[in-house]
Every structure is written in structure tokens, then in C-alpha cells.
Amino acid sequence: MTTYSGPATLILVDGARVDGMASLGTNQRGDLTxxxxxxxxxxxxxxxxxxxxxLQLELPYEQIGEVAVTGIRRLLATQVLMSLVGQGPAPF
Known part of the structure; x- marks a missing residue:
């Protein structure tokens, strides 16, 4: 399993850029990658x-991967945690 944890930028469909922190990992179960x-x-x-x-998720050094949001959970009054699933090759 390969992982990445650190700064990232989520690029919305309209091109808006949202900075934040990502925690990502590869999945390898059976034939699913x-x-x-x-x-x-x-x-x-x-x-x-x-x-x-x-959507696109950009990691440092201009590594970009396609993502879809599978869920959003409220952490605090002003913070949320978004669950993502990658589409295509992992950018890390």
C-alpha cells in the first residue's frame, strides 16, 4: 500500500482552487486497484x-489525480472532512 499525507489543493469543476490537507492511500484487494x-x-x-x-486533487510538485466525493462529514462548526475516491492512476 502506498500512502500520502500532506498539503493538497482540490480543484472544483469551475476551476476554483481549495487548499487543505489530504490523507490518501492505494487500495489493492483482489482485482480491484x-x-x-x-x-x-x-x-x-x-x-x-x-x-x-x-474534480481534481493536486499534490505538491504538480501531481494531479481525478477524484469524486463520496461523502462529507462535519468535524467542527467550520470544518468538514471529505471522503474521496480516485479515478485513474494515483498521483502519489
Missing amino acids: GWSGTFRPDQVSTELRNASDG
């Missing part, structure tokens, strides 16, 4: 709460 994890944005907006498909 892929990657998934979580993203904690620095700031939360309505556009971010409504985000689902067609």
Missing part, C-alpha cells in the same frame, strides 16, 4: 459542499 482517502479543506463554501464529480 485504485486509491481513496480524505481531504480537509482550509475553508468551506457552498460550492465545495455541493461538489461531487469531475
Whole structure:
């Protein structure tokens, strides 16, 4: 299993960029390969709460992967934790 934990930028469909922290890992169960994890944005907006498909996650050194949001959980009054599933090769 390969993992990444650190700064990341979520790029929304309209091109808006949301900085935050990501914790990602590869999945290898049987024939299933892929990657998934979580993203904690620095700031939360309505556009971010409504985000689902067609997103990109950019890691340092311009490594980019396609992601979809599978869930959003409230952590604190001003923070959320987004569950992501990667589409295509892992960027880490």
C-alpha cells in the first residue's frame, strides 16, 4: 500500500482552487486497484459542499489525480472532512 499525507489543493469543476490537507492511500484487494482517502479543506463554501464529480486533487510538485466525493462529514462548526475516491492512476 502506498500512502500520502500532506498539503493538497482540490480543484472544483469551475476551476476554483481549495487548499487543505489530504490523507490518501492505494487500495489493492483482489482485482480491484485504485486509491481513496480524505481531504480537509482550509475553508468551506457552498460550492465545495455541493461538489461531487469531475474534480481534481493536486499534490505538491504538480501531481494531479481525478477524484469524486463520496461523502462529507462535519468535524467542527467550520470544518468538514471529505471522503474521496480516485479515478485513474494515483498521483502519489
